[in-house]
Amino acid sequence: MIPAFPVLSLRALAVWRRNFLVWRKLALPALLGNLADPMIYLFGLGYGLGALLPEIGGAPYIAFLAAGTVCASTMNTASFETLYSGFSRMHVQRTWEAIMNAPVSLDDVLAGECLWAAAKASLSGAAILAVIWALGYVAGPLALWALPAIFLTGLCFAALGLIITAISPSYDFFMYYFTLFITPMILLCGVFFPVDQLPAAVQSIATWLPLWHSVELIRPLVFGELPANPLLNIGALAAITVISFWIAVVLARRRFLK
Amino acid sequence: MEADPNAPLIVEQLVKTYEGKPAVAGLSFALRRGECLGLLGPNGAGKTTTLRCCLGLARPDSGTIRLLGEPVPERGREARARTGVVPQFDNLDPDFTAAENLLVYGRYFGLPAATIHARIPALLDFAGLSSREKSSIRALSGGMKRRLMLARALVNDPELLVLDEPTTGLDPQARRLIWDGLRKLLAEGKTILLTTHYMDEAEHLCDRLVIVDSGRIIEEGSPRALIDAHFPVSPSALRPANLEDVFLKLTGHELRD
Numbered sequence: 240m241i242p243a244f245p246v247l248s249l250r251a252l253a254v255w256r257r258n259f260l261v262w263r264k265l266a267l268p269a270l271l272g273n274l275a276d277p278m279i280y281l282f283g284l285g286y287g288l289g290a291l292l293p294e295i296g297g298a299p300y301i302a303f304l305a306a307g308t309v310c311a312s313t314m315n316t317a318s319f320e321t322l323y324s325g326f327s328r329m330h331v332q333r334t335w336e337a338i339m340n341a342p343v344s345l346d347d348v349l350a351g352e353c354l355w356a357a358a359k360a361s362l363s364g365a366a367i368l369a370v371i372w373a374l375g376y377v378a379g380p381l382a383l384w385a386l387p388a389i390f391l392t393g394l395c396f397a398a399l400g401l402i403i404t405a406i407s408p409s410y411d412f413f414m415y416y417f418t419l420f421i422t423p424m425i426l427l428c429g430v431f432f433p434v435d436q437l438p439a440a441v442q443s444i445a446t447w448l449p450l451w452h453s454v455e456l457i458r459p460l461v462f463g464e465l466p467a468n469p470l471l472n473i474g475a476l477a478a479i480t481v482i483s484f485w486i487a488v489v490l491a492r493r494r495f496l497k
Numbered sequence: 498m499e500a501d502p503n504a505p506l507i508v509e510q511l512v513k514t515y516e517g518k519p520a521v522a523g524l525s526f527a528l529r530r531g532e533c534l535g536l537l538g539p540n541g542a543g544k545t546t547t548l549r550c551c552l553g554l555a556r557p558d559s560g561t562i563r564l565l566g567e568p569v570p571e572r573g574r575e576a577r578a579r580t581g582v583v584p585q586f587d588n589l590d591p592d593f594t595a596a597e598n599l600l601v602y603g604r605y606f607g608l609p610a611a612t613i614h615a616r617i618p619a620l621l622d623f624a625g626l627s628s629r630e631k632s633s634i635r636a637l638s639g640g641m642k643r644r645l646m647l648a649r650a651l652v653n654d655p656e657l658l659v660l661d662e663p664t665t666g667l668d669p670q671a672r673r674l675i676w677d678g679l680r681k682l683l684a685e686g687k688t689i690l691l692t693t694h695y696m697d698e699a700e701h702l703c704d705r706l707v708i709v710d711s712g713r714i715i716e717e718g719s720p721r722a723l724i725d726a727h728f729p730v731s732p733s734a735l736r737p738a739n740l741e742d743v744f745l746k747l748t749g750h751e752l753r754d
């Protein structure tokens with residue numbers, strides 16, 4: 240039997256607003272903290288390594304890396320928010336249980352968390368896009384289309400992160416997710432170097448990973464070109480989002496409503 | 498006894514097992530509008546599990562539940578919109594102040610901010626926390642947090658209150674403040690279902706008691722009727738029989754593990 244699909248209502252927005260209200264209290268340091276890490280990588284590798292490298296597809300290495308950093312940073316923010324912050328709300332603070340004593344279902348709580356993490360991730364992706372735009376690494380207004388793609392990337396990794404949160408006994412568990420899934424993905428999906436540098440077999444694995452679809456969508460837009468297969472990429476990200484969210488809800492129901 | 502179909506809560510043949518062991522083993526009871534019903538029982542008797550099932554937060558193995566006319570768990574959300582809940586363990590939001598906790602909680606009920614803001618002073622007053630509006634949760638004492646939990650449960654002006662050990666951790670003064678507050682709510686026509694391990698609280702506050710052990714009802718009636726039925730003569734020449742005597746007689750003197 241297929242478990243029931245999540246039933247959602249607008250109450251999810253109250254959960255979103257709760258997280259927003261907490262974030263607003265510390266917005267500026269949070270945003271700067273979110274920007275600092277990817278920027279250090281971008282400039283360190285971009286200038287240091289970039290000086291040794293030829294242009295990639297007619298662009299300097301730092302521009303290539305900048306577009307990849309937008310995707311990786313969006314992924315990281317969504318993952319950290321749903322794993323560490325989400326787990327603290329779910330397990331340590333019992334905030335989810337408190338919310339469910341009100342007329343808000345578990346499905347709504349997860350939807351609110353997912354939308355919130357996607358929004359926060361979009362902000363960090365968009366902030367990096369703005370910085371690299373100001374530095375002249377963005378080709379033109381076509382890059383504005385990267386914004387919805389960034390949001391979709393955020394949603395996708397938020398939904399994936401919620402699966403892990405829903406089954407985690409403790410924070411320690413998250414290390415596996417990062418070392419076995421997130422970090423390899425950064426290396427396989429064309430963030431630091433073009434995927435065609437990899438052996439053919441590995442390349443075909445990469446095309447199944449959500450970050451690859453995100454990079455395929457966003458990098459051309461930053462370079463002022465149209466993505467080669469936008470419908471495939473959007474469809475893949477959307478499908479992973481919906482299926483992951485469904486799984487996360489089923490697992491969370493098992494954890495909470497037993 | 499045939500339950501009134503309009504009763505605020507009707508529970509019939511509720512069964513809930515955990516890992517093959519019954520936590521609730523066929524419980525039936527009904528709440529009357531405007532009464533305070535106390536669910537008593539030793540540790541592990543199944544009180545919290547019963548309340549969680551009634552609120553649609555745990556899925557029963559079998560049995561039927563109607564909360565404020567809504568079938569639960571199917572329409573638990575609709576029923577909870579008109580219910581105020583204090584769970585056994587505090588879960589205030591540590592990222593907010595006392596007043597912000599009430600505001601954010603009210604939003605979960607879909608209440609407009611203006612409505613909630615208008616209610617906040619009276620809610621803090623109910624909990625004796627008027628001077629603590631801007632205190633962070635981390636700065637409140639254990640008893641103050643418990644009182645804020647009670648205030649939070651009233652944010653939606655509920656018809657029914659479901660309170661799981663509401664006064665655990667309160668000093669005698671605070672307990673009296675809360676008793677007075679709850680009696681006022683009863684006088685306004687609200688209904689209360691509570692659990693407690695304080696027999697004096699049950700005796701003072703409850704119109705009726707249901708005593709459970711191992712997930713089954715072993716006795717029910719008004720505090721006075723139970724005392725009279727079990728102790729026509731006091732067990733001690735020095736004082737009249739009380740509810741604690743009844744509780745110990747019914748549930749034994751052994752500790753539950």
Ligand SMILES: Nc1ncnc2c1ncn2[C@@H]1O[C@H](COP(=O)(O)OP(=O)(O)OP(=O)(O)O)[C@@H](O)[C@H]1O
Pocket residue numbers: 515516519520538539540541542543544545546547585
């Ligand atoms: N989530 C759970 N998983 C497994 N067993 C559980 C769970 N919740 C409750 N139980 C078991 O169900 C039984 C009833 O527990 P419950 O919490 O309802 O008791 P209680 O009457 O509220 O006790 P107390 O007075 O200590 O709060 C206990 O044996 C408990 O171990």
Ligand SMILES: [Mg+2]
Pocket residue numbers: 544545546585661
């Ligand atoms: Mg309990």
